[in-house]
Amino acid sequence: MNATPVIMNPLGVSPEAERRLEGRTRGEGADDPEPDYGDLAAVARWRRGQHEAWGEGIEPGEVEHEPTEIAGRPALVAGPPEAPVVLYLHAGGFCLGSPGTDAPITARLARVLRVVSLDYRLAPEHPFPAAIDDAEAAFRQLMSDHGRVGLAGTSAGGNLAVGVARRCRELEPAALALFCPHLDIGARRDRSLRGFEIAYLDGHDARDSWVSPAAATLEELGPLPPLLVQWTDAEPMAGDIAAFVETFATGTDAVTAGVWQRLWHAWHYHRELPEAWAAVDGAANWLFGALTAELG
Numbered sequence: 001m002n003a004t005p006v007i008m009n010p011l012g013v014s015p016e017a018e019r020r021l022e023g024r025t026r027g028e029g030a031d032d033p034e035p036d037y038g039d040l041a042a043v044a045r046w047r048r049g050q051h052e053a054w055g056e057g058i059e060p061g062e063v064e065h066e067p068t069e070i071a072g073r074p075a076l077v078a079g080p081p082e083a084p085v086v087l088y089l090h091a092g093g094f095c096l097g098s099p100g101t102d103a104p105i106t107a108r109l110a111r112v113l114r115v116v117s118l119d120y121r122l123a124p125e126h127p128f129p130a131a132i133d134d135a136e137a138a139f140r141q142l143m144s145d146h147g148r149v150g151l152a153g154t155s156a157g158g159n160l161a162v163g164v165a166r167r168c169r170e171l172e173p174a175a176l177a178l179f180c181p182h183l184d185i186g187a188r189r190d191r192s193l194r195g196f197e198i199a200y201l202d203g204h205d206a207r208d209s210w211v212s213p214a215a216a217t218l219e220e221l222g223p224l225p226p227l228l229v230q231w232t233d234a235e236p237m238a239g240d241i242a243a244f245v246e247t248f249a250t251g252t253d254a255v256t257a258g259v260w261q262r263l264w265h266a267w268h269y270h271r272e273l274p275e276a277w278a279a280v281d282g283a284a285n286w287l288f289g290a291l292t293a294e295l296g
Helices: 015-025 040-054 103-109 130-146 156-167 195-201 238-249 274-292
Strands: 065-070 073-078 085-089 114-118 149-154 176-179 227-232 255-260
Touching: 015 274, 065 103, 065 114, 065 130, 073 103, 073 130, 085 103, 085 130, 085 156, 085 274, 103 114, 103 274, 114 130, 130 149, 130 156, 149 156, 149 274, 156 176, 176 274, 227 238, 227 274, 238 255, 255 274
Parallel strands: 085 114, 085 149, 149 176, 176 227, 227 255
Antiparallel strands: 065 073, 073 114
8 A cells, every 4th residue: 555645734834833933943942952961960950941841731721631650650641531542652852751741732632532641761861661661561551451542652752652552462552643753763874863862772773673663664563553643744754754654554554644734843732733733633533433443
């Protein structure tokens, strides 16, 4: 099968997105420079500052999140208790992020889903495979508790979601939704690894498909659940995401691929954007359909 992605905004971007694009061109909202990852105190300060700047909570009117624990790790849970269950893995380059920073996404998903957002361990304190180990353990517990669970993740969390789906293949995950997944740590040979990637790898081979799913063959990926992938043609990893979708699609027809034009990596966070809610609401409805398809 040729999984040609659907252009999701053929008429262009919204005025809200246009204003944000203009601000990005002027350098507004730029993140602080990465720290020396060998200096854990500096990493902790940088992480606190980034999380404070991003925000770690919901806004009035959004679905409430409650603290919980899953497989020995903290998590936030939101959404109707009777709704289909999804394990969500946050973004942050394997070194940043939390369930709180991804609340703009999980609150929207939780309108129709029961979302468990995992606080997995971060590099450099806990390099590969700590995060994927945590995510796998959480998924296995949720499967034991609920019997049918989907996976979703943004950026680095999308990478981890693919890994969990592969590790837990025998449990038959019901669905896999990826938002701008970071799949290319070692897939591209034409650039140097970035600091956070080096910190996450901690000497592990960057070309290993367990850390770079975009480099995996169809045989290495093996059978995966129905797949939804969203990304933008303007992000640096667009080619790697498209290559992953094409590889996966050669073995299945269960692929839904949507690409937005001109937007930036992980635009899903920005509450004011119509494009964000169109993407997240579309994913929520897709996940709901995939999780209930065989139950109804």
